[in-house]
Amino acid sequence: MNKKGLAILMRTRMRPFSPGSNKLNHLEHVPIQGSKVSHEDIDSSGNTMKRDFGAVRESMHSAISMKKAEVLDSALDEFSEGYLDLSKNDRQSLLLILAKDYDLDRSQIHELMKQYLGLEASATGGKVDASTNEDGSCLAAFYRLERNIRYALKPQYEDLFERLNTHPGGLKFLSIMRADILSILEEENVVSLRALESYMKQKLITWLSPAVLELHQITWDDPASLLEKIVAYEAVHPVSNLVDLKRRLGVGRRCFGYIHPAVPGEPLIFIEVALQKNVSQTIQEVLWDEPSMHECEATCALFYSISSTQPGLKGINLGKFLIKRVIDLVKKDMPNIYTFATLSPIPGYTQWLLAKLVSAERSDSTFRENILEPEEERALHDASKELTGEKDAMKVLWNLLTSRKYEWIKSDELVSVLEAPLMRLCARYLLLEKKRGRALDSVANFHLQNGAMIGRINWMADRSEKGLCQSAGIMVNYLYRLEDIEENGQSYISTGTVHATDDIHGFLPGEA
Structure with missing residues (x-):
């Protein structure tokens, strides 16, 4: 998209992307609450086509259980594309199956714990160390059981998460799945689904470590496809027109975003900064007043908007790391700035x-x-x-x-x-x-x-x-x-x- 296309976007206020179901790197989340897709959908030619819930479920099972790397990518593609084509109710049904049928094997855990406790009772004085047995066999038995217990405590759906994380487009797809899970949990507290969501959240926190995120300064010279995301996802103070967008990226202003290698060209979160002499007291002077001084005269960096672009990353505090990185960068580039503040809404x-x-x-x-x-x-x-x-x-x-x-x-x-x-x-x-x-x-x-x-x-x-x-x-x-x-x-x-x-x-x- 060129700047002309971006101007059209500004007039229509469209959301970014119109993804084809077969391109995982062009995914856009359609919230499960608003999904009106049924088993009988309309393809691009206007023909009715059926979405087979059973086939999507089978592709999910294959993506979890399959061992052959050469066919695993195909299974992950089939599952991801099929999931996005499902209706709201079918997505919910599939997620419940994932949470319940691919959870821990608790009978196995119980049996292993019995073995472990039995082994502990037979140890001298209940304390086991290298001297318990001359050849260390008792200690080795403990290590073996502990390893087996750790393995058994991993739910089967972890394999799906791990495989999707390394699959093209998989990280964004995981965020879409989690957004759907969160929307279900808002209406009903399903214990197994809550456990799945919590497990997925911890995985995402690990995978979205600041060490793997690129801090990118967004400017007017960036591709229009990236600027489109800023327009679409600005959640605090909507961008009203191209002049407004250009002002926010121009002199006396900065915009920074975190970009993950698995989601190129799309910031996961971005922050807008105004360089000022004093801390502003109204948002009008930030958004509409032209800077009244040269940047070299600025002594304050004011954070006036921070927006997340992925509903499925709710509760994962990328903003904390983003703010600290931006403070470090601005301080390094502009030593004359010594005040860092926000001008924030009070939504509640x-x-x-x-x-x-x-x-x-x-x-x-x-x-x-x-x-x-x-x-x-x-x-x-x-x-x-x-x-x-x-x-x-x-x-x-x-x-x-x-x-x-x-x-x-x-x-x-x-x-x-x-x-x-x-x-x-x-x-x-x-x-x-x-x-x-x-x-x-x-x-x-x-x-x-x-x-x-x-x-x-x-x-x-x-x-x-x-x-x-x-x-x-x-x-x-x-x-x-x-x-x-x-x-x-x-x-x-x-x-x-x-x-x-x-x-x-x-x-x-x-x-x-």
Whole structure:
């Protein structure tokens, strides 16, 4: 594809690739939830063709059990292509078969453990070492049984994963399979499928080690097929047109992606960076304002978007390694930059606040939590009289936040009155609200476990519909201080400690 083709893409907002089922290196994931393929599909000529579930199942069995290398590639191709042609229900059925029928042989494990325990009981004093037997035969028996137990503890589907990983297009196909598994588990917690997903995740973490990933700086001179991926997969701030894309790759901006040799020409994850004099407080100035200084004058690298391109790699934290690599590279190339920060969304804030408002409304006066301070209630009531006519300030806040017209941002008085309570509650949300000991907000959890600290929350930082819906327009700067990254990350992971500046703690005196 040339730049003209990319321009057409920008107008149509298409997803990348229209893969043929026989080309594994051109796979695109079609989520299992949205699959409308049935056993009777239509081929490229408009003819009806049947997809044989039994044949795909048989090709999967062959790909797992086959020993001959010369025919293994053909079996893997048949399975991969056949799987992609299956309907949603058939994919789910096949994955359940894989999880249950190709799991561990527990009867074999039980028998081996009995042998092991029997051997241990017969050893002198229950302790076995080289001196237990003059010829070391007892110790050798232990080693042999331990080796057999380790082998038996490997599920049969490991062979399929291992073989696909070394097969052309196999790594991307594995990510497609895992995305399908995750979508099934969102609807139903199948224990065997959960075990398969966990096993696959650990394999992918190993195979996607930073040592095998190439850090690539993406520029306007890259092939249009790669730029197409940036347009399609940008998840935080969608690319609106070619001018926007060129600006993000131009002077005062950087874009870096991790590319795996098995998925060439397609970043698994990418990050967008703005070079600035000061840490931006609004996304508008990052996306639309032209840089007001020469790059050599920049003292701050602002990470304003990080996007994963593979749904099947969810939960595999490639972003942690990407951010650290980018910091090292930028620091090396531009020693004058000493501040590394983000301008990040707060995707869970409004949802959390609305849940608090509902809870307060349903509670009696004894247990009702005062979300708003008395002075905030009075100010909000006075400012909203003409707009809502509602007397209860909590209901006023609910109505303003749930209205998709966002009338309140058109009123300077309401914008001013809402700033204090919404900023205070946002600081509480980021600092104090936890789930299983980790930050409730997904983006906060991501950056905090990577070693960042909460630096500043910014009022009216994102006036887009998405920003107003997610967080009432509030965004947050996370700071990556090189000398504190490792310590911050470790303390957060081990104890749930959220590191933040005094400015953040100042919103909640005596609470944090």
